[in-house]
Amino acid sequence: MKPLAVIGIVLIVLGIAGLAVANISFTERRTVVDAGPLKITADQERTVPIPTIAGIAAVVVGLGLVFMSRKSA
Numbered sequence: 001m002k003p004l005a006v007i008g009i010v011l012i013v014l015g016i017a018g019l020a021v022a023n024i025s026f027t028e029r030r031t032v033v034d035a036g037p038l039k040i041t042a043d044q045e046r047t048v049p050i051p052t053i054a055g056i057a058a059v060v061v062g063l064g065l066v067f068m069s070r071k072s073a
Helices: 003-020 052-071
Strands: 023-035 038-049
Touching: 003 052
Parallel strands: none
Antiparallel strands: 023 038
């Protein structure tokens, strides 16, 4: 399989995953107070939205790459 086709398939899979999952959530641990031996930390949950247009663009570009790799074969 050509590298161009592999990159295209990876983009298609990532684009579909981006369309299926609207947000990515993760927990970040931050140090609030650091005064000598006293350390106070806080866990903060963050959410990163995935734009729908990014998923659609990844699928379209991936399909284009797969098509271009088949055309040159």
